[in-house]
Amino acid sequence: MYHRVGCHLCEQMTASLRLLQSELAFEFELVDIDKDEQLRKRYDVDVPVVALGGEVVCYHFFEEEMVRQAIENG
Structure with a gap:
């Protein structure tokens, strides 16, 4: 996920990805633009x-x- 420090939308999306990660097995990386x-x-x-x-x-x-679709379709 592309993000930047101090971006509240980025923090929200990171939290959402972590919740989904607990259900589906996938890894993601935070990349500071x-x-x-x-x-x-x-x-x-455009971040996040x-x-x-x-x-x-x-x-x-x-x-x-x-x-979900992107992860499942790889």
Whole structure:
């Protein structure tokens, strides 16, 4: 998940992913966009962003069904 420190939407999405993680077996990584200029330019106003295999699954708000489908379809 692409995020930035101090982003309340990012914190909410992280919590939602952790809840779903307790139900489905998957790993996710938190990537701070402010530590990479290219990522900051790409996702600056869109964080948080959940991406899987280079494809954006959802951004700004957690969309559980879309995330579930992405995980299940690998």
